[in-house]
Ligand code: ADP
């Protein structure tokens with residue numbers, strides 16, 4: 104009718120447009136869900152879960168396990184009595200992005216029916232029924248709720264990754280499930296199931312169950328369903344660990360992927376990756392590119408290099424969109440990888456190995472794999488735990504190339520010669536075999552599991568690593584002479600930080616400088632606050648100088664944080680919060696500070712400040728008393744002390760290793776007599792990073808348990 108047509112205002116048109124689009128998106132999502140390989144076996148999976156208390160599900164990456172199974176279970180009535188379906192992920196990025204996706208698929212706001220929890224961030228509510236979280240977070244939850252009683256189903260996802268948290272969780276869940284299947288915590292103690300692990304373990308399991316019991320005697324418990332999901336085709340290890348548990352396989356969909364190798368080994372894989380990105384962009388047909396890099400620094404440096412080269416291409420070739428994804432990227436930015444590129448643009452995703460199996464990014468046709476990965480290693484003889492960059496395993500290389508063939512035939516460019524592939528290790532060593540166990544031991548002890556050696560690990564850690572990690576906890580005052588958790592140890596276990604950082608906060612509250620230490624620890628918890636692009640090295644050094652403290656990097660980081668805080672507060676006085684934050688990003692850029700890292704540090708700071716306050720630690724400032732703060736640093740980081748040698752290098756006192764101050768440190772040229780450091784990085788040399796000057800005599804005074812009898 105004419106009258107209606109004339110009534111149609113622009114606003115209504117807009118609304119109608121939005122509505123149509125909304126329906127379109129929902130339909131698209133429904134279509135996508137139905138087309139996933141896992142959708143064909145929904146009914147069968149529900150039956151299997153009903154029949155089996157422990158089920159192992161193996162399925163190729165991208166088949167829909169992580170996003171779909173929890174929804175099937177929810178619809179299948181597994182939350183009927185208010186129980187929650189918990190899904191653990193080894194990586195925070197996966198927990199966050201998948202939760203967002205599933206909330207959208209369910210048509211609910213994030214944090215309502217579908218939510219997530221990661222360290223320093225809780226996006227759940229009392230109505231949350233599907234909760235994605237990191238494996239580390241569920242372990243922490245066990246401290247407060249030893250039976251994990253709010254969960255009706257727990258899915259340990261990405262179990263093939265074999266992170267130390269996943270491994271420990273499996274042991275813990277095995278016990279929790281046993282207890283809960285008997286209905287009441289009393290029963291386990293008396294009627295302990297005679298089991299599969301032989302006489303000795305059986306006895307030790309008994310001790311562990313008894314200890315867990317102390318927390319929660321006599322409570323009525325409902326049974327727990329346990330599902331272990333893995334992308335590795337070998338389910339045997341999990342099945343055997345759970346006493347011959349049933350394993351089912353979900354068929355994936357994989358198109359052929361052409362694998363290309365270089366003729367020669369590449370000396371600079373960053374450069375090689377950069378060249379390959381442009382080669383694909385200029386010579387290959389449409390399709391997005393996924394590049395596997397080892398960390399934030401590499402990703403950001405390639406991001407900059409691509410941006411710099413783009414303007415040099417002919418105008419028509421500049422439609423390249425670079426999108427980074429790594430763990431400490433703010434979560435709202437992480438979702439960008441899933442958005443389709445604008446028409447005519449090619450997306451280049453620069454990712455760490457989170458894109459290997461944890462998250463599936465649509466649209467990828469080309470994969471660039473330099474064959475490297477950053478891993479934590481542990482040397483039990485020295486007690487050091489450097490992050491090093493090593494070659495991937497064959498399994499990882501295959502997972503990476505597989506990412507190119509999810510939606511159609513693809514290509515994978517391995518930046519090494521073919522014969523190198525055959526020399527790679529078949530699979531990655533589980534993290535529990537190559538990490539410092541002090542954090543895990545602290546948590547197990549806090550759960551009442553005192554017999555660490557007797558714990559039913561899926562794969563036993565080295566005895567030497569256990570001993571060394573216990574020694575570290577003892578020196579930090581977390582354990583008593585009889586290896587029980589001390590009062591300080593209990594406090595340390597409550598903080599979501601590495602034991603040394605937790606101890607630093609506790610010590611700082613005694614030194615009256617907790618306000619400063621909270622900032623220092625938050626800043627140390629993020630990667631690379633400063634950046635120094637090669638072509639602007641001088642300018643970045645000048646910028647750094649305005650914050651730098653002659654006492655070292657810890658105080659320098661404190662100065663940066665405070666300066667940024669001051670800037671932000673001032674800015675907020677005259678502009679809106681959004682504008683002020685935008686100004687802060689500009690300020691960061693001018694000062695060669697990584698605004699993403701700073702933002703992350705600010706978030707961590709507010710969280711650990713809350714934790715400290717909840718624990719009753721006194722948050723006071725030492726004001727201008729720098730000496731006090733330095734002494735507190737010595738009292739906290741004494742395990743990482745080093746003394747200058749006549750040749751200008753340093754000897755790390757607890758490990759005996761020869762180390763050098765990293766060139767990024769403000770003390771690089773100053774070379775004081777005695778230092779403490781935050782971490783040791785091993786490249787071609789042993790470097791120590793985040794270094795501060797201390798007085799050697801303070802060590803004996805403040806850490807007599809370590810240094811009294813030395814020298
Ligand atoms: P699996 O766990 O078996 O590897 P997922 O459940 O993670 O599989 O992924 C299933 C599908 O969902 C994939 O095709 C993936 O591209 C898609 N998907 C996952 N997260 C998102 C997202 N945030 N946005 C768009 N698609 C997504």
Ligand code: MG
Nearest residue numbers: 168169460461
């Ligand atoms: Mg998955």
